[in-house]
Amino acid sequence: MPGSTRPGGRTARTREAVREATLAEIAERGYDGLTVDGVAARAGVHRATVHRRWRNAAGLAADVLDLASGERWPVPDTGGIQGDLRELTSLVVTHFEDPHAGAVSRALVSAAVHDPVTARALHGFLAGRHRQAAPLVARAVERGELPEGTDGEEVVRAAVAPVYYRLFISGEAADAGTAERSADAALAAARSGVFVRGVRNSPDRSGS
Amino acid sequence: MPGSTRPGGRTARTREAVREATLAEIAERGYDGLTVDGVAARAGVHRATVHRRWRNAAGLAADVLDLASGERWPVPDTGGIQGDLRELTSLVVTHFEDPHAGAVSRALVSAAVHDPVTARALHGFLAGRHRQAAPLVARAVERGELPEGTDGEEVVRAAVAPVYYRLFISGEAADAGTAERSADAALAAARSGVFVRGVRNSPDRSGS
Numbered sequence: 554m555p556g557s558t559r560p561g562g563r564t565a566r567t568r569e570a571v572r573e574a575t576l577a578e579i580a581e582r583g584y585d586g587l588t589v590d591g592v593a594a595r596a597g598v599h600r601a602t603v604h605r606r607w608r609n610a611a612g613l614a615a616d617v618l619d620l621a622s623g624e625r626w627p628v629p630d631t632g633g634i635q636g637d638l639r640e641l642t643s644l645v646v647t648h649f650e651d652p653h654a655g656a657v658s659r660a661l662v663s664a665a666v667h668d669p670v671t672a673r674a675l676h677g678f679l680a681g682r683h684r685q686a687a688p689l690v691a692r693a694v695e696r697g698e699l700p701e702g703t704d705g706e707e708v709v710r711a712a713v714a715p716v717y718y719r720l721f722i723s724g725e726a727a728d729a730g731t732a733e734r735s736a737d738a739a740l741a742a743a744r745s746g747v748f749v750r751g752v753r754n755s756p757d758r759s760g761s
Numbered sequence: 762m763p764g765s766t767r768p769g770g771r772t773a774r775t776r777e778a779v780r781e782a783t784l785a786e787i788a789e790r791g792y793d794g795l796t797v798d799g800v801a802a803r804a805g806v807h808r809a810t811v812h813r814r815w816r817n818a819a820g821l822a823a824d825v826l827d828l829a830s831g832e833r834w835p836v837p838d839t840g841g842i843q844g845d846l847r848e849l850t851s852l853v854v855t856h857f858e859d860p861h862a863g864a865v866s867r868a869l870v871s872a873a874v875h876d877p878v879t880a881r882a883l884h885g886f887l888a889g890r891h892r893q894a895a896p897l898v899a900r901a902v903e904r905g906e907l908p909e910g911t912d913g914e915e916v917v918r919a920a921v922a923p924v925y926y927r928l929f930i931s932g933e934a935a936d937a938g939t940a941e942r943s944a945d946a947a948l949a950a951a952r953s954g955v956f957v958r959g960v961r962n963s964p965d966r967s968g969s
Contacts, residue, residue: 666874666929676932683931711946714926715919721874722925723891723918724884734955738919741953742946 570596575613580653584660615674622678626685634693638712638736645716646732683709700746707748712739778804783821788861792868823882830886834893842901846920846944853924854940891917908954915956920947
């Protein structure tokens, strides 16, 4: 199994080689062109080894996401919640604009919509991202910028959702303006108390 | 071509029969089980006719979306922007929860992520939905509930995006609470002026 020998050992090196080959194959051929044989050849790893450990394209894609989940994300820390949220949404937009990394991520998200193995890996990856980003909201609460009890993960979801909606659902452009507006919208909502845990708003609690 | 005879005529009846059969086939077999032959048999239409007019599964799915685009959407009109937005997001959540219609729509959205023909149809369908819903924001501006120049389509996108993000990207549940929070978040953002057209917010324009 991947990771069954000590970290940095032969298994870890094989897994890293397979990851790199998987990313390169997706970038070159798209997810639909991803095969165990293609990855084995590119990684210089025995075909039988890749078949046994990763099974198929979905297993390879899922492992890329699992490895990414284990890495720390450089969560913004600009000293203010507006700067942090704007940098966060900007990171997402510029990532998807990147001709190599962005294309790979688009392919993985698209694959996850159809394949349950890739989906589970993507959901775990994004849950990790929500958790890792939530402290920027906690810091804002400590600084008095947001109400006590604000749900950090909900703020992060609200900030990034319009970017994903445009890119993967409505097929509209997501640019720097989208990133800024999405961040500012999530911030305005958070300030108004919409994301305070356990609060069920009665109509027009927030005034008109 | 579909629609080439008078509305309500034989062509329109054939198109409607094919639409109904397409929806039923997707509900029963999923998008991956959708075939021209299956739809022709179920609709009682000649296989050659369906092949010629709709070509393949993607063409059938796209026509379902095109027909839906032409129908009026019962956009909420509760007399207040908070009620309207909450009803809008609630309509989206309950639609996707529906065992039949929701399953078909999930299949169509998933298909669009991969297939360019279905994607174009979905994008057109959603653009129409954004346009049709925008007047509820215009009415709120007229009532003095939202700032002059608020971009209605942006408010609608912001309200529905977290629902789609959960269902199709992060794989999280979207329930009545999600619908309410998403509506209230979009409303708070709209009230703060984030969605006023042509305004590029400087940092902390909206105060802390």
